[in-house]
Amino acid sequence: MDIKLKNKKSILICFVVSVYLIAIASIACIDVLNNKYYLKKEAYINSEFFKKEVINYFENVQILIRSDKSDLNKKKQEDLESVKLKKVINNNKAFSYYIKNQNTGKVYTNISGLSNLNKYIEDKALYNLNLSKIEDNRFNFIRTEVERNNFTGNIIVLKKGETSTQLYRDYDYYNSIKSKLIKEIIIGIMSFGIGIFLILYLLKYKRDELKFIEKTRERYNKVPVELRIILLFIFLKIMSDYQRRIYLFDMPIKIERFIKLSFVALYIFYLLICGLNFINNKNNGTKIFKNSIVYKMKEDIRESFKIKSTIRKVTLVYITTISIGFVFIIGMAMFKYNKLIFLLIMTYIGIYAYIVPRYIFKKTAMVNKIVKGTEEMVAGNLDYTIDENDKGLLGKLAHNINNMKKGFKKSVENQVKSERLKSELITNVSHDLKTPLTSIINYVDLLKSEDLSKEDMNVYIQILDKKSKRLKVLIEDLFEASKISSGSIELNIEKVDISEILRQALGEFHEKIESSSLNFKVNMEKDGIYANLDGKKTWRVFENLIGNILKYSMKNSRVYIDLETEGNKAMVTMKNISAYEMDFNTEEIFERFKRGDKARKSDGSGLGLAIAKSIVELQGGNMDIVIDGDLFKVIIEFSLLDK
Structure with missing residues (x-):
């Protein structure tokens, strides 16, 4: 017994783990979809952050070039702002520039000892913006400035060195997210594969140990279709909000993330129940529809109108009460009224208009079913059963009437059986007593013949003795059976x-x-x-x-x-x-x-x-x-x- 219980617990734990694995895979999938941009090739190079860094650097270089071109005296050219700007450009170790003014032939660069520009770009460049061939529309501003000033050359983003800049930090951040997403993809695929395999295995070979799934599905089947749809939309809405706020794979791990993971696991379990329910009921749409609120309301209304006198009285009460509410509202509208009270009254009328008719039609339908059932029983149809789906006194009344009908039906069946057995008893007794008695009479007649030999006479006497003893046994058994049945033994x-x-x-x-x-x-x-x-x-x-x-x-x-x-x-x-x-x-x-x-x-x-x-x-x-x-x-x- 203990081993069986342990096995059951192990299977249950295995099922819970499989659901959590699929939940982890789902969260990984959501995270990957939300951050799929980071998986693209050169995601940071193509980002807006990178564009701003390049444009800002170009603007600083352009300002520096303009200050060099001014006609001011040398002292003014080396004014404080220019010196500061040059310092900023030179301190930004992520960039190099090589710009040539085609009009003057002058070259502007921060690359010292440059002998071969192409070789430098090949060895050092993480990204190279050729000012003569700007095809990236993100750099339209730079293209316009280059064409206006007749510049050629390159803005070069250098490969990461020992120096740390904002650009390199952003570049590393993008790469770290990409690396994290790749790990999430691997974890997600493995979790999903293992989770699905475990669930399919357990559902196929260990279903008896997972009876709670079937019980949950049976309870789910009792929920009306409309409520199922509302529940599904609520889950979907919560999940759509969750997908923007779930960070399961970030550090440090917090308890709130496990709570969110548990909610996703609950949602996965809900989808599993929905899936199993769909598979089992895919050819049974009528049964699903019959469990809907709309269908039940329609049936209650239909049943209610079977006995018109009852529905007339109930409808009159309903119309009277709803009319009183409207008269009260009209009276309030004619005088000053409180908005809150008005809102409460309207809410009350709305609830009343839905709940009361539903209750009235349901109870009226139940009364009609009971009347119909009793009419069938009076007509002799003892196989008719009254529906007992009401939880109130009417349901109890229907249950009691059904029990009375069962008892009466059993009594009738016993009576019919008793009559049949009585008829068989008379037939059997007559047959069993008549057979030896007839033989005795016949052989007595034969003995009366005068031409009988002594040998034949002895044979007939033996037969008479046998038949008379047989008759005696029958009569004794009959008397004993009678005494036993009467209790006089x-x-x-x-x-x-x-x-x-x-x-x-x-x-x-x-x-x-x-x-x-x-x-x-x-x-x-x-x-x-x-x-x-x-x-x-x-x-x-x-x-x-x-x-x-x-x-x-x-x-x-x-x-x-x-x-x-x-x-x-x-x-x-x-x-x-x-x-x-x-x-x-x-x-x-x-x-x-x-x-x-x-x-x-x-x-x-x-x-x-x-x-x-x-x-x-x-x-x-x-x-x-x-x-x-x-x-x-x-x-x-x-x-x-x-x-």
Whole structure:
């Protein structure tokens, strides 16, 4: 039991982990989609931040060039602002520039010792903006200035060195996000694959241990379609807000992120339930529609109008109450009123206009169903069942009426069965008594003949003796059955050994058992199995059952007789293979004059099993019959004496 419980817990944990893995994959997917720009090639180079850095640098260089071109004296050219600007440009180690004025032929650069510009660009450049061929529309401003001043040359963004600048920090930031997103993609794919595999495996091979899924789906099926749609939209809205605020993979890890992850896992579980529900009900749209509020409202209205007198009264009450509300509003409109009170009244009327009609139609429909059900029962249709879907007193009333109908139906069935059995009893008694009696009358007539030989006379007398004894047995059995059923039989209850009584019964039939082709297998658990019983009557039960076995068993078959104890019960089991087809009910075989051979060719009276069962039950025991194909099995239980 403990191992089974542990396995169940392990499977449950495995399922929860699989849902969380899919939730992690979902969050990874959302994060990747929200930041997919960072996955592009040269994402930072193509960003607005990079554009601003390049344009700002070009503007500073351009201002520096203009200051160099001015006609002011040398002292003014080296004025404080110019010096500051040159310092800013030279301190920005992320850029180099090489600009040539085509009009004057003068070259402006911050590259010292330059011998080969192309070689320098190839070795040093992270990005090169060729001023003669500006194709990137982001740099339209630079293109315009270059064309206006007739500049050529290059603005070069250098590869990262030891110096840290804002541009390099931004560049590293973009690359770190790209690296993080690639890891998220790998984690997402692995989490999704493992999660889906686990869920599919558990649903296919361990579904019995995940019964809560089926229970959840059954509860979900009870939710009206309209509420399901609203619930789905609420989840989608929350998830759409979440996708902008979920940062599961950022450091440090906080508890609030696990809470958000749990909510996403809950949403995944909800989608799983929706998916399973869709698969199971994809061809059952009618059933889903019947569970909707609209359909139920329509049915309630339809049922309500079946008895017009009821709906008229209910509608009158509804219209009267709603009219009072409108009169009150009109009265308020004619005088000064409070907006809050007006809003509350309108809200009340809105709720009233929805809830009250729904309640009225539902209750009216229930009343009509009860009336319809009682009419069907009065008409004799006892198979009609009143719908009990109301949780109030009307539902309880419908339930009680259905129970009354079931009891009445059972009573009618028992009465019909009783009449049928009574008819069969009369037929069987007449047949069983008439057969030997007719034989006696016929042979008596033959004996009256004067030309009979002594030998024939002896034969006829033997037959008469046999038939009269047969008739005597039938009458005695009939009287005994009558006495038992009326309760007038006397029992001599005393402490007896059941094993000893069973041995005596078997001993009584020893010669017949030996002469038969049957193979008896007797198994007694132990000697001295004591109970308070009537020894003679109990012997009569065993004698009847063993006699039936000898009469009705298939030739050359085995018979099993077992006596064993189980708790405070002694159990006697007798099993044999029937020679007749047993196409009868196990309950009917206990009826009086009911016999296994319908042709009634055997010597039995048909009262034996009925008498045996009555004797057993009068002694506080129980006797049952089990039929399995041709196997006939009798089980008798007696209460043992307390030790």
